[in-house]
Amino acid sequence: MEKDERFQKVQFAAWVGIIGNIILAIIKGIVGFIANSQALIADAVHSASDVVGSVAVLIGVRAAKRPPDRDHPYGHGKAELIAAIIVAVLLFVVGFEIAMTAVKSFFEPIEVPGLVAIYAVVFSIIVKELMFRYKYHLGKKYRSEALITDAWHHRSDVFSSVAALIGIGASIIGGYIGVPWLVYADPIAGLFVAVLIVKMAWSLGKTSIHNTLDHVMHDEDTVEMREIISSVHGVLNIDEFLAREHGHYVIIDIKIAVDPEITVAEGHAIGKEVKKKLLEIDHVQDVLVHINPYSARKV
Template identity: 80%
Template sequence: MDEDIRYQKVKMGAWVGIIGNIVLAVLKGVIGFIANSRALIADAVHSASDVVGSVAVLIGVRAAKMPPDRDHPYGHGKAESIAAIIVAVLLLLVGVEIAIDAFKAFFEPVVVPKVIAIYAVIFSIIVKEIMFRYKYHLGKKYRSEALMTDAWHHRSDVFSSIAALLGIGGSILGGAIGIPWLVYGDPVAGLFVSILIVKMAWKLGSQSIHNTLDHVLHDEDTVEMKEAVASVEGVLNVDEFLAREHGHYVIIDLKIAVNPEISVKDGHAIGKAVKRKLIEIDHVHDVLVHINPYEKK
């Protein structure tokens, strides 16, 4: 995979998120204030947090593109994972803030939102779903954990907007037909939105932290790699195989067994052949091969 192409595509996805969320945050915030809708204002805050998240993704992607150096010989790929963690933390904080605000609403006079709030929410749902699908596709194609986390951030906004739509609609209906408890649909929706956001933040954050802590690929994920090693002439056994994710790429440490009677030079040549074979696999970035003498068990 061409790193420059990958960087440009992922960067474009981050910028789409930044611009789109700024527009939605302003639109929903203004209309939420005009329409007296707590749910819509909460949704606007959620979109505003997405802006910060997309900026974190942009910074992480740019840092991850930096080449290896003396202090970071394996590259800077984990910068994307760190960006994903930042996005998850922001999501968690926004969820807690929305929950507190929604809870306070039950102890204050409830104002029925205006109908214009419904149109703003519907527009937000459509735009956010398009952004989710676009960024999720890019994130999966270019193995960007940060971009995929940000994409799910957008999907959480879709869920929150749907909840806001139901809450606002119920509140307006309750005010129109005189059902007092329906009027509380707007703050109830805000509370439900906060639960969705916190749950998603926990899930995404846990996964990102797991990947940052030198997560080793499971056996079922390394079948192709091990087959590539076994196909190299002179490899008699794979004694150990550790493939760890380093952001969007994989670094492999392995031990192979070769004929103990061959020369050091021949063993070294086999090791180089194994490395070349593994590097041909698209997302493998670096390989460290240790040569062992083959022993029959």
């Protein structure tokens, strides 16, 4: 039931992102064209890229929900991580394109943006911040790397919109008071937006790739799990403990030591009890237990 609830919530959040970004991209694109604002057009392109990112998250979440099969005995949880990497790459490409457009603007005559561009940017900032908070909260709650990455995608749009707001405002003021060079604050804002986007893409992509490569949870994050294992009657020592993050869930490989004098059946029963208790933890998907005979060890 909890897994179905997770899927429904994360899928709904992805749809919120898709619909919201389509609306924002259209509004900012039209207003940016009418108001002749390079910064707002760049911001509209950023929102359009968010649509593709949210679609990637939706596809990743759907794939991750599929149960284990013969070819994927550990499940499909890493599909969300792959979706997160796709979003990060997309962010990087969009940032680079926006930067190129902004640089070209410095070598062309530009006009002062219209005042209506300010209203579109403020609306975008409010909507994007709300979307970020909503998705980030759900991503943390349901351990969805793809959703968290997509949430930061929205936050990057907030940053870009703030930069666009400053650039557009400075450009309008420059045109009003007769300071020609201030008109270029608009493309400068677009360039600043691009740098923010590329930096965020690098950070998010690095984290997602790290988690995709069978990242093992650190000792401080597995204290509760180790205490649960040690509490099982018959477990004399934890010889090895590996908890691999597999997308939104964890797969545990452990070696425990038991009394060498007990029967194979008794040792097997201890292993089953360890597995049963660990599977009671919400995000633990599977546990592989190996039984070793206990012996005194030199320190």
